[in-house]
Amino acid sequence: MRLLVASDQWSPDAIGGSARVAADTARALAARGHAVSAIVPAQPDRPARALEDGVEVLRVLRRGRLPQTIGDRLQTRRAARSLPSSSFDILVGHQSSTAAGLAAGMPELPLALVFHASAVLERRYLRSRASGRERVLLGALEPALVAFERRAVTRAAAILVLSEYSRELVLSRHPDAADRIRQVRGGVGSAFLAPPRETAAAVRARHGIPPEAVFLLTTRRLEPRMGLEELIAALASVADERFVLAVTGDGAGRAALEDLVRSLSLNERVRFLGRVDEDELRSLYAAADLFVLPTVAYEGFGMSTIEALASGTPVLGTAVGATPEILAPLDAALIVPRADSAAIAEGLRRIVPRLTPELRSRCASWARAEYAWQEAIEPWEAALERAIDAKRVAGNL
Numbered sequence: 001m002r003l004l005v006a007s008d009q010w011s012p013d014a015i016g017g018s019a020r021v022a023a024d025t026a027r028a029l030a031a032r033g034h035a036v037s038a039i040v041p042a043q044p045d046r047p048a049r050a051l052e053d054g055v056e057v058l059r060v061l062r063r064g065r066l067p068q069t070i071g072d073r074l075q076t077r078r079a080a081r082s083l084p085s086s087s088f089d090i091l092v093g094h095q096s097s098t099a100a101g102l103a104a105g106m107p108e109l110p111l112a113l114v115f116h117a118s119a120v121l122e123r124r125y126l127r128s129r130a131s132g133r134e135r136v137l138l139g140a141l142e143p144a145l146v147a148f149e150r151r152a153v154t155r156a157a158a159i160l161v162l163s164e165y166s167r168e169l170v171l172s173r174h175p176d177a178a179d180r181i182r183q184v185r186g187g188v189g190s191a192f193l194a195p196p197r198e199t200a201a202a203v204r205a206r207h208g209i210p211p212e213a214v215f216l217l218t219t220r221r222l223e224p225r226m227g228l229e230e231l232i233a234a235l236a237s238v239a240d241e242r243f244v245l246a247v248t249g250d251g252a253g254r255a256a257l258e259d260l261v262r263s264l265s266l267n268e269r270v271r272f273l274g275r276v277d278e279d280e281l282r283s284l285y286a287a288a289d290l291f292v293l294p295t296v297a298y299e300g301f302g303m304s305t306i307e308a309l310a311s312g313t314p315v316l317g318t319a320v321g322a323t324p325e326i327l328a329p330l331d332a333a334l335i336v337p338r339a340d341s342a343a344i345a346e347g348l349r350r351i352v353p354r355l356t357p358e359l360r361s362r363c364a365s366w367a368r369a370e371y372a373w374q375e376a377i378e379p380w381e382a383a384l385e386r387a388i389d390a391k392r393v394a395g396n397l
Contacts (some may be wrong), residue, residue, distance in 0.1 A: 001384060002035040004088045004106070006076045006098035008061070010040035012278050013069055015249070016221070017186075017303035018116045021162070022094045023055075025187050028377040029384075030054030037088075039079045039098070046121075069119065070144055072102040080105025089388050094120070096145070110391040112384055115170055117300045120145045122225065125297050129224045153177050157387040160184045160380065162301040165320030169300075182383040186301050187376035188310040191278055193368060196286040196311075203287035208270055213244040216354060217288035217313070219281065219304050222251030227318060229260060233341035234294075236264040238348055246271045246288070248281060280379065282388035285311035289355050292348075293317035296339040297309030309367035312360040316347050330366050341356040 005026050009019035018115040022038070029051065030036045041063065042048065050057050053148045061075045076098045080091075085106045093099025103111050123145060127138040153159060153174045159181045161167045167181055201211065209215050216231040216235075228247065235245055247257075247270065254272065261270045276284065285291065291308035292315070293299070299321030306326065308315050317323040318339040327334045333354070336347040 001027070001381075001388065002087060003029065003092055003384070004037050004065060004080065004083065004090075004102065004109075005037070005092040005094070006102050007074050007094035008041065009094075010038065011189075012055070013043050013046070013059075015219075015275055015278070015281065017245070017301065018094055020189060020303055021114070021116070021186060021301075024187060024373055025380055026055045027053045028147065028187070028373045029381065032377065032381065034381075036334075037083075039076055039102075055083065067141055067144075067216075069095075069097045069148065072121070073097045073104075073143075073148060076101025077105040085109055088228075090384055090391075092283035092384070093152060096149040096152040099156065103151065103155040104151065110157040110387045111152075111155050112158040112160055112387055113152045114160045115153075115166055116162070117166075117298060118149065118169060119172065120149055120173075122298055125225050126223065131193045142340075144357075145281045149202055151172075156180060157390060158182050158383050160383055162186050163325050165322040165325065166300045182379070182386075184214075184379040184383060185376040186303055186306060186371060187373035188306050188367060188371045189373065191282055192285065192310050193308045193372070194282075197279065197283055200287035203223045203283045205274065207284075209244050209246065209271075209287075212242060214240070214242045214355075215287065215289045216243055216292055216294045217284055217290070218243040218245070218294065218309070219248040219284075220246075220251075221249055222253040222257060222338065225295065225297040227255055227296040227339055227344075227376060228253070230339060230341045230344055231292060231294040232257065232260055232264065232266065233271060234344035234348060235267055235269060237341060240349075240352075241269065243348065244269050244271070245292075246273055246284065247275045248276045248284065250275050279321075282311065285313055287312050290348075290351065291315045292344070293323060294336075294344055295320045295323065297306040299323050306367050306371045310365045310371065313328055314351070314355060314359055314363050316344075316351050318344070330363065 007022035011019040011023040026036045026038050041061040042059045060079045080102050080228050091102040091109050091111045093102045099113045123138050126302050257324050285308050291313050300324050306313050318336045320339050
């Protein structure tokens with residue numbers, strides 16, 4: 001196959017689940033002998049065109065004055081039009097905005113939409129928690145987001161989802177897409193399967209985590225639906241002061257979360273580490289006693305969940321979105337039944353006695369067996385080949 005991929009995030013340029021899925025699937029498909037080119041955001045310190053791990057990476061999406069989603073659609077269309085469509089068999093868009101741009105740039109080729117999440121629903125959730133000018137701005141973008149999602153779904157020959165939860169979400173919004181949805185899998189990149197670069201003690205010392213602490217880790221965009229307010233409040237209600245939380249990631253909600261930490265007198269128990277690179281994230285995963293995924297709304301899959309598990313770190317996750325699909329087959333006790341601070345606090349108290357070497361070993365073995373990209377990429381490959389074949393058959397009718 002000859003694939004043209006587009007994504008609004010790309011690893012390692014950006015840290016995030018969809019960034020890693022986009023990059024890892026492209027690399028895995030290239031490793032299986034397919035020709036893969038990827039249109040991704042420009043970076044000031046990287047060339048516009050480079051061959052990386054077998055993938056031709058085109059860093060040409062430039063962010064300007066337009067809102068990112070609108071700008072990405074226009075820039076993706078422009079980039080696609082600059083390339084010969086005869087060089088590709090299929091388009092793969094990792095968000096509705098980039099998928100719509102690809103479809104407009106090369107309308108003659110089949111499109112696969114990777115449905116990580118609904119930007120429409122996520123923005124509506126943010127808007128419900130916002131006020132004033134921010135609320136107005138979030139509302140102003142909705143018509144464009146609705147149009148991009150509808151266009152991408154309508155145009156797609158295949159809609160790839162990483163969970164049953166995401167399948168149901170697509171169907172609830174686009175019931176006529178049922179016969180085009182293909183469930184695929186997320187996977188763990190090779191970096192997270194390698195032995196840790198350094199000892200847990202060294203990682204703890206670097207971030208000021210005492211040796212006797214129960215080291216909790218979460219990696220999140222700092223926004224309301226991620227559940228960080230609930231996690232911090234849960235930490236305040238747990239009497240055991242050994243709990244120390246490190247938060248990686250950044251976002252518009254950081255200042256409010258730091259204020260919450262100060263108001264609850266948790267300055268010594270919560271560390272905001274900001275954005276960290278992949279190597280540091282891997283070290284943190286391996287050093288933590290417990291990874292916590294406190295999502296309160298719209299968890300389409302959870303790459304951080306499988307990465308932490310593959311690193312040997314148990315995950316405590318709220319029963320939101322796809323999280324139960326990942327954790328229940330491993331151990332239902334890792335699921336918090338409600339996404340509120342009281343339930344998270346109870347989950348922390350309940351899980352600590354179970355944080356044993358045996359559980360760490362079981363988490364690592366299970367995640368590596370279930371989510372290694374070598375096997376996880378096969379359904380992606382099959383779904384894309386099926387979409388190409390369907391286009392060829394239709395063209396011969």
